[in-house]
Amino acid sequence: MSYSMTGYGQSAIQQSGYKIQFEVKSVNHRYCEVVLRMPREWNGFEEGLRRLVQQHMRRGRIDVYITRESESQGNAMTLNRAAAESYIRAARELEQAYGIDGRLGAAEILSLPDVMIPAAAPLEPSDSTDWEQVLQQGLGLALAEIVAMRGSEGTYLARDCRLRLENLQAAHQELVRLAPLVVEDYRTKLRQRLAELQDGSFALDEQRLGMEVALFADRCSIDEELARLGSHFVQCSELLGSTEPKGRKLDFLIQEMNREVNTIGSKANHLALGGHVVEMKAELEKMREQAANLE
Known part of the structure; x- marks a missing residue:
């Protein structure tokens, strides 16, 4: 409880x-x-x-x-x-x-x-x-x-935190789905941009294009952050279901989740993905306010 x-x-x-x-x-x-x-x-x-x-x-x-x-x-x-x-x-x-x-x-x-x-x-x-x-x-x-x-009040606060956690998990699933598309979108946009600049004076180097896309994929990879977020979600869910005092541990987990979300937002240059990051930060802030009142 x-x-x-x-x-x-x-x-x-x-x-x-x-x-x-x-x-x-x-x-x-x-x-x-x-x-x-x-x-x-x-x-x-x-x-x-x-x-x-x-x-x-x-x-x-x-x-x-x-x-x-x-x-x-x-x-x-x-x-x-x-x-x-x-x-x-x-x-x-x-x-x-x-x-x-x-x-x-x-x-x-x-x-x-x-x-x-x-x-x-x-x-x-x-x-x-x-x-x-x-x-x-x-x-x-x-x-x-x-x-x-x-x-009575603590039960309500924990229920609200669990609802926020479910919203975060739904957004996380969308991030997992969108992550591979970031590189593909970048490859397509880069190829289109080069095609627009092509005036016949140079040949498109597919090898150089592939290297550039590979470098971008390495810089914007969010796989590790997504994996850590998933782990934090599991710990958070277990904590909310436990009978032990949870306020301070929950506050720490929220800080860690917020750090991962901020990193994802700074690394992934993608409009749809950025929208989910903003949504997750808003949910984490609401969750933090509720956790501050838990024993």
């Missing part, structure tokens, strides 16, 4: 008079980067929670938010001083740089995003709850949701 690197999942559980909320977001990233934000009393559980995330997802930047709210407190809010101070500093910088009035009133600051956040009620000293197990359970529920979402 294929997985996208973007997704979202959430869950909430009640335990010991608290409501614990879990929110997991993921976006594209070259590696697997896990960022955890939770009440400081639970910082000792961070490594275990990080390993749990990495068991479910191999690539992407994954942001995990865990908040705690006492059921007796309801929707109590608290001031996020770091966010408020960053807004104030930004306003002062604008005032210094552009002469804009940078004064912010208390009401304006409190209305800005993330300045007021849900209060994290302190844990009761006598609470004997195994909070690590509770956090693992709640995070596991959120991870199951985001993995399902990533799997």
Whole structure:
């Protein structure tokens, strides 16, 4: 199965008079980067929670938010001083740089995003709850949701990549068919051109003509590039059908296929063949965009 690197999942559980909320977001990233934000009393559980995330997802930047709210407190809010101070500093910088009035009133600051956040009620000293197990359970529920979402989108991306691959294979077959005609067309055009220039003052040297055509055939031969493309197509098809993370390998294969197509375009001086090269480059670009989102 294929997985996208973007997704979202959430869950909430009640335990010991608290409501614990879990929110997991993921976006594209070259590696697997896990960022955890939770009440400081639970910082000792961070490594275990990080390993749990990495068991479910191999690539992407994954942001995990865990908040705690006492059921007796309801929707109590608290001031996020770091966010408020960053807004104030930004306003002062604008005032210094552009002469804009940078004064912010208390009401304006409190209305800005993330300045007021849900209060994290302190844990009761006598609470004997195994909070690590509770956090693992709640995070596991959120991870199951985001993995399902990533799997659904990844299946669509892989299906689209496979469609692009089929289009590339069809164009490749046309290139294989046209490749021998390139030399024949050149021979015919060269003979016609020489016939047009023939005024009876020189004899057409068939041997020289044959040498010129042979040199052209050697310069414009695309047999090796076509063979390598065929091999890349097989590898790409196998990769898309595998269950392993495939984004980075697929990106590498697309680069290699693009290199071969560019070489074919530069070597083969033929109108019909050039049209298929342009078509293949367009399909590879679309395929690259989709592969960039795969885990």
